[in-house]
Amino acid sequence: MTKPTRRAARLSLGVTELTRFTSEALRVAGARRSDADVTADVLVSADLGGVESHGVARLRRYVEGLRHGDIDRNTKPEIVRDSGTVCVVDAHNGLGQPALCTAVDLAADRAKSHGTSVVVVRRSNHMGIAGWFAERAARMGVFALVTTNAVPQVAPTGTREAMFGTNPVSYAVPTSEGMISFDAATSVVSRGKLEQLGRLGQPMRLGWALDPHGRATSDISGTVDGLIDRSGHVLLPLGGDGQEHGGHKGSGIALLVELLCGPLAGARWSRHTYEGGEAGIGHFVFCVDLDALGDPEDLGKQLAQLGTEVRAGHPVEDGSSPRLPGDRRQRLTERRRVYGVPVLESVVNELKEIADLLGIRPPALLNQDYPR
Amino acid sequence: MTKPTRRAARLSLGVTELTRFTSEALRVAGARRSDADVTADVLVSADLGGVESHGVARLRRYVEGLRHGDIDRNTKPEIVRDSGTVCVVDAHNGLGQPALCTAVDLAADRAKSHGTSVVVVRRSNHMGIAGWFAERAARMGVFALVTTNAVPQVAPTGTREAMFGTNPVSYAVPTSEGMISFDAATSVVSRGKLEQLGRLGQPMRLGWALDPHGRATSDISGTVDGLIDRSGHVLLPLGGDGQEHGGHKGSGIALLVELLCGPLAGARWSRHTYEGGEAGIGHFVFCVDLDALGDPEDLGKQLAQLGTEVRAGHPVEDGSSPRLPGDRRQRLTERRRVYGVPVLESVVNELKEIADLLGIRPPALLNQDYPR
Numbered sequence: 001m002t003k004p005t006r007r008a009a010r011l012s013l014g015v016t017e018l019t020r021f022t023s024e025a026l027r028v029a030g031a032r033r034s035d036a037d038v039t040a041d042v043l044v045s046a047d048l049g050g051v052e053s054h055g056v057a058r059l060r061r062y063v064e065g066l067r068h069g070d071i072d073r074n075t076k077p078e079i080v081r082d083s084g085t086v087c088v089v090d091a092h093n094g095l096g097q098p099a100l101c102t103a104v105d106l107a108a109d110r111a112k113s114h115g116t117s118v119v120v121v122r123r124s125n126h127m128g129i130a131g132w133f134a135e136r137a138a139r140m141g142v143f144a145l146v147t148t149n150a151v152p153q154v155a156p157t158g159t160r161e162a163m164f165g166t167n168p169v170s171y172a173v174p175t176s177e178g179m180i181s182f183d184a185a186t187s188v189v190s191r192g193k194l195e196q197l198g199r200l201g202q203p204m205r206l207g208w209a210l211d212p213h214g215r216a217t218s219d220i221s222g223t224v225d226g227l228i229d230r231s232g233h234v235l236l237p238l239g240g241d242g243q244e245h246g247g248h249k250g251s252g253i254a255l256l257v258e259l260l261c262g263p264l265a266g267a268r269w270s271r272h273t274y275e276g277g278e279a280g281i282g283h284f285v286f287c288v289d290l291d292a293l294g295d296p297e298d299l300g301k302q303l304a305q306l307g308t309e310v311r312a313g314h315p316v317e318d319g320s321s322p323r324l325p326g327d328r329r330q331r332l333t334e335r336r337r338v339y340g341v342p343v344l345e346s347v348v349n350e351l352k353e354i355a356d357l358l359g360i361r362p363p364a365l366l367n368q369d370y371p372r
Numbered sequence: 373m374t375k376p377t378r379r380a381a382r383l384s385l386g387v388t389e390l391t392r393f394t395s396e397a398l399r400v401a402g403a404r405r406s407d408a409d410v411t412a413d414v415l416v417s418a419d420l421g422g423v424e425s426h427g428v429a430r431l432r433r434y435v436e437g438l439r440h441g442d443i444d445r446n447t448k449p450e451i452v453r454d455s456g457t458v459c460v461v462d463a464h465n466g467l468g469q470p471a472l473c474t475a476v477d478l479a480a481d482r483a484k485s486h487g488t489s490v491v492v493v494r495r496s497n498h499m500g501i502a503g504w505f506a507e508r509a510a511r512m513g514v515f516a517l518v519t520t521n522a523v524p525q526v527a528p529t530g531t532r533e534a535m536f537g538t539n540p541v542s543y544a545v546p547t548s549e550g551m552i553s554f555d556a557a558t559s560v561v562s563r564g565k566l567e568q569l570g571r572l573g574q575p576m577r578l579g580w581a582l583d584p585h586g587r588a589t590s591d592i593s594g595t596v597d598g599l600i601d602r603s604g605h606v607l608l609p610l611g612g613d614g615q616e617h618g619g620h621k622g623s624g625i626a627l628l629v630e631l632l633c634g635p636l637a638g639a640r641w642s643r644h645t646y647e648g649g650e651a652g653i654g655h656f657v658f659c660v661d662l663d664a665l666g667d668p669e670d671l672g673k674q675l676a677q678l679g680t681e682v683r684a685g686h687p688v689e690d691g692s693s694p695r696l697p698g699d700r701r702q703r704l705t706e707r708r709r710v711y712g713v714p715v716l717e718s719v720v721n722e723l724k725e726i727a728d729l730l731g732i733r734p735p736a737l738l739n740q741d742y743p744r
Contacts, residue, residue, distance in 0.1 A: 085457055086487035086664035115458035118488045118660045143636060158694035159685030171628055173636070180631065182624040188617055207617055214688055238611050238618045242688070245560055245579055245617070246610045252554040252697040253625070255682070256543055259552065263674035264515060264545070266666050270681060286658065288490045292458035294638050302635035309642060310627070313531030316586055316614075322530035325624040 011348055012340035012366045019044045021351065021363035022056055028358040029066040030073035031095060039097040042128035047341045049329035051183075053192025054129045057347050061126070062095070063354055070277050071095055071125050077102045085114045088266060089121045093278055096127030100146070100283050104133045108140040111287035120265035121283040126150070130170035131183030131329070133285070138172035138179055141296065142287040145171045149261035149281050152271050153227050154187045155234040157243065157251040160214040162227075162234045163270045165281075166190045167257035172326075174290070176300035180307055181326035186254040187235040191227050194220055199344055207240045209233060216241065260284040340366045383720055384712035384738045391416045393723065393735035394428055400730040401438040402445035403467060411469040414500035419713045421701035423555075425564025426501045429719050433498070434467070435726055442649050443467055443497050449474045457486045460638060461493045465650055468499030472518070472655050476505045480512040483659035492637035493655040498522070502542035503555030503701070505657070510544035510551055513668065514659040517543045521633035521653050524643050525599050526559045527606040529615065529623040532586040534599075534606045535642045537653075538562045539629035544698075546662070548672035552679055553698035558626040559607040563599050566592055571716050579612045581605060588613065632656040712738045 019040050026036035039062065047055030065071035072092060077099040081088035087106055091099035103119040110117035127133070130146045137144030150165025168190075170183035185193075188208045197204055198220045211217040212232025226233025238250030262269025267282025274280070290296040313322045336342075348365070355362035395412035399405055411434065419427030437443040444464060449471040453460035459478055463471035475491040482489035499505070502518045509516030522537025540562075542555035557565075560580045569576055570592045583589040584604025598605025610622030634641025639654025646652070662668040685694045708714075720737070727734035 081664075081666070083487040083664045086660060088665065114486070115455040116488055116490045116658075118664075120665065143632075156682050156685060156694060158688060158692065159682070160688050161686040163682055163685055169625070169628075173631060180627070182628065184618075184621040184624060186621070188611070205616055238621050239560070240617060244577055245612060246556075246622075248697065249556040249558070249610050250618075252556060253541070255552070255697065256541075256554065259545060259675060259678060260515075263671055263678055264660075264662070264665050266671075269674070269678055286488075288458060288636075290636070292453075292455045292490075293460065293492065293636050294453070299635055299638075302641070303631060306631060306635055306641055310528050310531070310535055313528060313535055314533040316530060316532050320530065322528060325620065325627065 010342075011345060012342045013363050014340045014366050015044060015048065015337055017363050018047070018056065018341060021355070021360070022059055024360050025059060025063055025354055025358055026066065028360055029063040031066055032073075035095050035098040038101050039095050039128070042097045042132045044341075045132050045333070046129045047343075048333040048336045049129075049131075050332040051129055051329070053190060053196045056351065057195075058126075058128075058192075060350060060354055063358070065125070066095075070279075077121070079106070085110055085117050087117075087119045089119060091121050091124035093123050093125065093280075096125040096148075096281075096283070099124045100127045100133050100148075100285075101136070103283060103285050104137045104144070104146065107285040107287045108137040108142050108144065111142045111289045112140065112291075115292035116288040117286070119285045120261070120267075122265050122267040122280075123278075124267070124281055124283055125279045126281075127283060129183055130168045131172070131181055131326075134170040134172035134183065135179060135181050137285070137287055138174050138181070141174060141291070142289050143171070143173040145169070145286040146283070147257045147261055148283045149258050149267070149269060149273065151274050151279075153191060153235050154237055154254055155210065156255065157237065157248040160210055160234060162230070164237070164251075164254040164258050165273070166235065167254045167261075169253070169257060173303060174300060175303035175307060176297070177304040177307070179326065180303060180324055181329070183325075186238055186250060186257060188238055188240060188250075189235065191224060191235065194224050198224060199346055207236065209235050210241070257284075382714075383717060384714045385735050386712045386738050387416060387420065387709055389735050390419070390428065390713060393727070393732070394431055396732050397431060397435055397726055397730055398438065400732055401435040403438055404445075407467050407470040410473050411467050411500070414469045414504045416713070417504050417705070418501045419715075420705040420708045421501075421503075422704040423501055423701070425562060425568045428723065429567075430498075430500075430564075432722060432726055435730070437497070438467075442651075449493070451478070457482055457489050459489075459491045461491060463493050463496035465495050465497065465652075468497040468520075468653075468655070471496045472499045472505050472520075472657075473508070475655060475657050476509045476516070476518065479657040479659045480509040480514050480516065483514045483661045484512065487664035488660040489658070491657045492633070492639075494637050494639040494652075495650075496639070496653055496655055497651045498653075499655065501555055502540045503544070503553055503698075506542040506544035506555065507551060507553050509657070509659055510546050510553070513546060513663070514661050515543070515545040517541070517658040518655070519629045519633055520655045521630050521639070521641060521645065523646050523651075525563060525607050526609055526626055527582065528627065529609065529620040532582055532606060534602070536609070536623075536626040536630050537645070538607065539626045539633075541625070541629060545675060546672060547675035547679060548669070549676040549679070551698070552675060552696055553701070556697075558610055558622060558629060560610055560612060560622075561607065563596060563607065566596050570596060571718060579608065581607050582613070629656075
């Protein structure tokens, strides 16, 4: 079972070349150049940070969405409501990344001038990793929270019916020594994570998903297929099945994301997303300016100190070192910017197929072996 | 093991009498009348809603805190920073409930006039159930999120050291048919919940807490005592031990609360809370006005419809009915307003001891048996 992992880890792509290819593919598929560039940046940043489930392995879906017209090519996000501190952006069914990028820049800007802000996006599409957007806002000196709803795959506690998306929650805040940044689905695992484990030949655990009879399952491909076909498989909310380990809490947090990004954003929600070919999902951005809360230098130091103390905590195992959320992603990103992004052979083949389909040059592999 | 539960469930107190007693006890212990009233209301509402762990079973701690001077009696919350949409309130080490109540009213008011708002509270104390405050704001027509940090009891993933409080997250939003309301600790369970299970003679599960050696434990009284003594027992974040079932996600959500209510509020955080006898904890309130997001009537209908669809979801077991967060609390509250609050004999005895200590009339028990 380890063989595919090893062989795969020896293939790698340089960041510049991967970004060039991804942007070109999106452009040839119909996206405007600036939209293709930001979307490529978000996708490649997922691969850089070790979130391969949300990286270029998803490129085919974007390309197909643009070519088939499920995602509109000739549209721009529009501010349709603006009260100064609260804005509503209509993505007009364009790519999710440029729409959410517009929203985040607007939210950070309004928080800098008013203290705090909320920007919601409606009629949008999949937008990659929420963390990219929260971190973009945080670099402007604000605390930012970014969430999105998604295709229904998660069963609220008490039901065995998919009603919530994997509904990620992401936040980021600048500190005097960098940034604290978090990004995670509010389900125990995401479908993308299951697909990734499947590609690596690694197992899934009981307690992550239910089969159509409401029974715990450890069948990865059955679960992934069932989620895609909507044939009754469901993911469980953080905390797992029932209330015993807090599943009702995870379910309540997934509901929070669903109501912020759905009804409150004027977007589709729950089983009504993706009806009739259009996603219609929503995103939610909340920012607060550190300057409005106190001396930003002092706040930044306190935040950095909190991070330092958590990292210095008594580790669970001797020799291990506790981490903050975002630490692993940042370490991987630094390494991969230098050594390239390790990619599975199946992903390389898929990128070649996309290149053939679009008549563009496939991404050139790096000649070096990826360091262990 | 069921005997104490049964006997206990037959004792009950009327809401008016329980509120009268709680407020009087706080007043005689030194609290201002208005502060005693709001604090009593928050405590009794926990008992009404079935969150007995945060109800009058905690009264002794408040009374002792006021009498010993750990909580200041002659102080008022003060707005020390105000940018219109963002305010900072200093509780001056007074009771947490009146301070957070001030903050919530301010936040809802500012959201109504500006669109969205953030109010943080510093130098505060325990404030009961966060849900009471989120619901208070929601009744003013806003979506509200209310969180607080607390005494460190939860180990971040990767450490076995208590660094986060149980850090509840609460939100509430009005709908065309009432309210959606959620309130839960970001740990798998709270210490109050363990104490409650102990009183009822019910077991705790493996995966909720670790002993001082970092091993999973199911010893309730050992865990409760260890948490109080800070002798090395820790609660686990939502998602449990390690990363396998998403403990790192729960840990990241607990960190979110810690940084919002600690560093960003200018309050104490992590192991620095409760140093030298003063809690110094912080609260965080975020509101957004529904009017700023769209037609509030339409938003309210969409929210109600989301609730209706979740409740109508295919249930896990035949005959059960899926619930929204807050449904159980609301049902219990309606019932207990009529029939009284069932109380354990141990709690009744504790309230009598408090009455003796303060020289006031103990709460009179209802004559009726509590209906099964």
